[in-house]
Amino acid sequence: LKSMFLDLFSGSHSYLRAFSSSPVVSLAIERGWNESASPNVRGPPALVYSFSQLEEKLKAGYKSTTAGKFTEALRVFLSILHTIPLVVVESRREVDEVKELIIIVKEYVLGLQMELKRREMRDDPIRQQELAAYFTHCNLQTPHLRLALLSAMSVSYKAKNLATASTFARRLLETNPTVESQAKMARQVVQAAERNMTDATQLNYDFRNPFVVCGATYVPIYRGQKDVSCPYCTARFVPSQDGKL
Incomplete structure (x- = not known):
């Protein structure tokens, strides 16, 4: 936050030139000042952020x-x-x-x-699939949710996890994709999965069981499991993160 505090400080002051032999005069800029304000009562500082x-x-x-x-x-x-x-x-x-x-x-x-x-985990396909899956459970705007579902579907399909890929494909179709190529790809994945509803690898991911994702370790915290939350942004974490920044 240091740079922001410096911005607040410099933005709440102005400087007037005085005589050539004397230093500049620092003036505090007040928020909401008007001409009828009392000269002896200081107002709160002007802010650069709104x-x-x-x-x-x-x-x-x-x-x-x-x-x-x-x-x-x-x-x-x-x-x-x-x-x-x-x-x-x-x-x-x-x-x-x-x-x-x-x-x-x-x-x-x-x-x-x-x-x-x-994207950093090129050599760990299972973890790649898990992270792509968790991303689809973040509360995003519909166009961004579609991108997440498309990514998770593609990653799972390439790893021969057809059953999991089909769940993302169905969720994608439920959003009524506006791009025809997305819808077409999702329908193809569903058809392929119907012929072979299996997963080649097991993931730490159960879409039927409601969960939130830990903001530090990126693992699911299923309903009923203990967690700690950030008092500011309410992000949730596994108990081992308690007390950490």
Whole structure:
């Protein structure tokens, strides 16, 4: 948060030149100042961050995700999470919107971290499939959910896990894909699986049993299992992560 605090400090001050022989004069810029304000009562400092900026950043994050620029998207979503505590809102409705924004962004951060991790694991096909599967259970916008389902379906199909691939294919078809090639591929996977409803390898993944994904170890925490949660963004973690940053 250091760079943000420095931005807040420099953005809440202005500087006036005085005489050539004297130093510049530092002026604190107040938030919501007007001419009728009392000269002896100091107002709160002006802020460089606003809620509307975060909404623009969210759109930018969505755009990067759609374009497949996941590293860039993750950077944007993380910066939103870091900026929110430094934003002042005026109404109860905006408080609720900020809380909702935290939950939205947390889901994308978790999903994108898992997807980037998956891309690093070229030599571990089982773990690749698991991470692709967990990504489809993050709460994403429909176009992004389709991308996750398509990826998980393809990875499972290549690994000859036809039964698992068909579950992703069916979920993809339920979203009514707007791209015909996606729908066609999903239908082909379902047909192939109907002829051979088996999995070549066993995964740590049970789609019938509701779960959340640990934000550090990326393993499923099934309903009824113990977990710890982040007091800020509500991300969930396995108990061994308790007390860690």
